[in-house]
Amino acid sequence: MGRMIIEIPIPQEWKEVWNAWNLRGVIILSLSLQTFLIFVAPLRKRTKTRLTVMPLWSAYLLADWVANFAVSLISNSQGKPTGETSGKNLRTIVENQGLLAFWAPFLLVHLGGPDTITAFAMEDNELWFRHLLGLFFQCLAAVYVFIQSLPQNRLWIPTMVMFINGILKYAERTRSLYLASADGFKDSLLKEADPGPNYAKFMDAYVSKKEAKLPTRIEMISMHERATKRANKAKRGILTELEVVQYGYQFYEKFRGLVVDMIFSQKERNQSRDFFHNRTASDAFKVVEVELNFIYDVLFTKLPVVYSKIGAISRIFSFVTICSTIVLFFFKNKSNFEDADVTITYGLLYGALVLDSSALLMLLFSDWTIIYLQKSPDDEPNDWSVKSIILTFITRLRKWNLKFKHRRWSQSISTYNLINCCLNPQTEYWESIFNKLGLSWFLDDFFYLKNEDFSEALRDFIFEELNSKSKPVVDLETVEKISSSRGYWVLHIEKGWSGLFKDLEDADYDHSIILWHMVTEICYNHEDNKEKDQSDKQNIAKLLSDYMLHLLIKQQSIMSAVAGIRQLRFQIVRDTCAEAKRFFKEKRRTELCYQKKTVQGGQGIKFNHKAACTELLKVKAEVEQVAIKGGKSKSLLFDSCKLAKKLVDIQIKEANLDKWDVINKLWMELLCYAASHSRASVKAAQISRGGELITIVWLLMTHFGLGNQFEINKDQEILAKLIVGK
Template sequence: MADLLPKAWKSLWDVWDLRSFIFLSLFLQTLLVLVAPLRKKTSHGWIIVPLWSAYLLADWAANFAVGLIASSNSDPPTKDNSSTDYDLYAFWAPFLLVHLGGPDTITAFALEDNELWLRHLFGLLFQCIAVIYVFIQALPVKENLWIPTLLVFLSGIIKYAERTRSLYLASASSFRDSMLTEPDPGPNYAKLMDEYHSKKIARLPTRIEMLAEPDRVIKAANRFNKDDLTDLQVVQYAYRYFETFKGLVVGLIFSFRERNQSRDFFLARSAEDAFRVVEVELNFLYEVLFTKLPVVYDGLGYCCRCISSVAVIMSFVLFYYIDKENFQGFDVGVTYTLLLGAITLDVIAFAMLIFSDWTTVALRKSPDPDNSSTKSRSYRLRSWLLEIKTRKLNLSCFAVSLPIISRRWAETMSTYNLIYYCLNRRPRKRELIYDYMGLTTFLDEIWYVDCAGFDDKLRDFIFAELKGKSQMADDLETAREICSAKGEWVLRIKDYGRKELLPFVVDVDYDQSLLLWHIATDLCYNDKEDKPLNKDYRDIAKLISDYMIYLLVMQPNMMAAVAGIGLIRFRDTCAEASKFFKNSNVALPSNWFSSCFGRAMDPGVLQLACESILAVNTEVEPITIKGDRSKSVLFDAAILAHTLRKLPQKDTENGKVDKWFIISKVWVELLSFAATHIRSDSHAQQLSKGGDLITIVWLLMAHFGLGDQFQINEGHARAKLIVGK
């Protein structure tokens, strides 16, 4: 059979295949080191997609290159490849083991990767065997390369072992086991009761009293700074509460004392400081689950990292002094590139470790409530590290501000609007093609999802709502009742509650309530006659409304625990809305661009569509006429919108309130319900995609003591047998 490729091409491939994959592997490692830290700060596809591709290709490229080296060593020497080339090939093989160990900045792309730690352990064993095989084949060599090769091999084993151990520690079972305390059998019940019984038989006055934990222990644990927090204190407090509450990810329960300590601290905080602490705390959680940092930051990790770096540097020095006359000049350049690349990546990793929050807490974990050490050299050092990391970089006479570098999460909210989607739906034929190719969700994310900034007004409003509820939740029963509310808690408040709105949250499922309030919010938002008392409440309600529908429609796996048949209701509602708009006088997009890409639309079309829905006579409930086969809630939402429009302005102790004040509070309650009822691993998964507002709300509610994870009422009392009066 004739060769498929010309001999010249085949010869060129034989020469460049290994070298190409060597460079590709090094490039992918560099890309992962530099880009991976950004994925916790942005959700943009232009970062996530290349990073995902590099993560998948990195192991494949290194494994393939090792296979090429093993294959080339088994071939007889030719004029293009002498026996001395095999010596360099054997020297290159351990570098690929270093690459397989991966950078510190990423060990897992998703939580599921952590569960594959055993596969990586076997991979470590087999790759070590492959490198040893290559080395043995090249043993009868004239050049003294075996010592540098062994040094790089040692570095590769350490790097690969670090990655495997990081995956193991971040796996669900290991992560849960690491937080379990020593078994607590409690007081010696049998011995105490024997003594109690014997004293009773002897007719001695005997009783058992429970001695509470000394006040000095509780007061010492509850000491904290009540002033505004510095950047250093934010990191220290975040680490303290990370150590306490990281068990939320695996569903552990907490004591009432831990609840009170956290609740008291966050009740004394401003919205800005509270969110800063939670954001840093989530960063610690991200690094535990998706990076090598927890493995590096211990005594053994420091030693291994030093040995690994020193081994590569010594290998470089030894190779520099080796006679290289028998090697091809280009291959010597490739070897120097691998050595310098490994050293450079180690330097970058070392710099990242220095400026990491883990270094800050390693110098001093506990914050000083009294600010008595603000003049110490250690304090200035830690503050300087954080200043460089989180603030503008002063370069000579100007400053450079890089938000994506300094921020802790994406600080954006993805939004999705049902009515806008119905007005801009793609043609049915085109939709069928996309469904067949599996591109519908991907294209919807591009064409129908917008991105809104997370501003201070929204942050302050959410914090005020959660803080107010926490102040009312002195006992666990009230806290659980607040967390289980889907809007009814707000609507029952005496000062401004509206009981006529209760059926739209109490008598419906949660996903149905989301769609009802989303459409009703849109209808009120696009009302020409609407004159809000406070435009901020109107904007907040609109933003949270579109954000929650984004979660319902575009994140169904995340919302599965609370959404029920949300997607079915959404599709039925969209079908009814599209049919209604088609039969009404609403002008749908007719040009090719708008029908295909869903972006060009007359601003007045959305308002006209909302007015058309409100103009429909809804005197009779839709279910009476249509039955319940269709799960559409379009005109049920219109009934809710009519009810909201009729709400009068009301005077309260804090001033006048209107429908937007109530709607915005209902939306925060709907957001809070989802935050506390979504699976905890879904929250953890979002950390690798730029973070999400609902995850921040989830952790903030836990710190406010709102949730059902606090189930230990008394854990530190002691029983004492008292004889006598």
């Protein structure tokens, strides 16, 4: 018995519409995606909102597929005799083979992508060879389409011109991906071979002078002293916006090797330390933000390729070819073309012109143009030179930009609060559903994840902490001790605190984060200080506490490489949450932790965060939790209550000891430990996702000489000089 074939009845009208508009629709979609990418892609380094990231990710993936699909449709339609097809619209497409061949090079341009985005993630850069093969095969497809349209093609000249333009655009993207790949990036860091001073010639001169009985000696010159003198030439005081960009580029040039775990010399360390010791917190962060923006451009855009001689020639050629193609097509006889096809062609031409013009304007006002015009702040260009006039014009226009456009990262930090997660009863039902579907991350992002503004108080605190630790530090052994401290270095150096928490010093890193997060939350809600200074300290502790928990739970790629974090770290979080939920559920009847609130449509329940923390502080945790539970639970809830109570009692008995200073410094140590022990490539990848505070701290630590990327050998800092005479 044969199989029964069931055909889905599709109306003939629908088939005719699809045959007539499948290619046209895909062409319009491809142009729309390119327009969306060029204008929206720069926003991803300034915002963390999923409303920007998700559409951009979808457009990035869809753009290549749509362009490839359109090329295949054009190729499939070429060379078909009219008699093999049916329908007026399809016959029209076959008759316009020359016009379709003219569309193919525009799709090569689209496959090249806009200058503002080449890769969505760093992993995309490793696919550069795939793009190289794609360039080869797409060029073959475009050539096939072009040959099939001959000799009747009346648009062969503009088609050839745009074909060359498309190849250049696609090649630029492939080249950019290669340069941003791990191997390509490392190769770009290699300097020209340097044999160093001529030892044989030096010794010949030395021996000949000695044999001639001349007073000769070899004097060793410290390169550190020379480097310090050059560093001392750096401007003191507040930096201008132009100087911020120039110094940011200088440090990008020196320290871009951080992305691939490159080791730096003592000379570079000393120069960087001397510069940042003379900066304010505001200028230091601005310089680092500019440095990160240059790294972003290298890893995720075409700008490094564009800002070269070949790139400049390519841009001029592209603009000229598009303008000339518009003129050629405008004066061509279009009587045999369908009006819809002519309209789409004009859309492709003017769309390409608008996209190229927009890209040129973005390049004109970018940091790369400023560096091209005046690379170093020490340069003194002629006030009436062409470069100086253009530079003055650009810098003045940049000041008129909106504040959002000037923002170089999101200037926000993501926070996650454990008590908030455990206290909200409205999500208990949804948690079970989302967990079964494997979508618990969506629930976390919707209910618990928040983006808080990066305050000036937090910025100043981070800068002062790193600055104060860096100033007395000279030897790298001390640097290693500081960067390896997991939150208890401050307890040793702060008078009166040494020995109070000895039993916690050997705790695992994840254990420390969860424990001190709960302690900070309880203490924060226990006190209500109206003084600005004390309030700022509490807010800093709160932000750092919630941010570090966010890194631990939501940023697994960053924290997975940090030493001391166990694979079962989430079991501690789960057990602590479970115990907290049980505790708050028992307290719910007393309405101490919850307050009933009339909402629209009936009665609702609103949790009282402050009252809940007060109840936790009242728990009498006089016996160690492990003595009661054994190893059945890894919860840290009541250990946190015991430690929080200890801190409150210390504050009451010893008025001269400010626990918030110590808590803030402890959180700073935990943040610095994660910054110095996580993978460099993962931290660099965060630049394209709105930026992360941990990435900025990582760079600041390096510039202050607190990183672990510096070589210990000092022999390379000595230079020999031959002295003849007394």
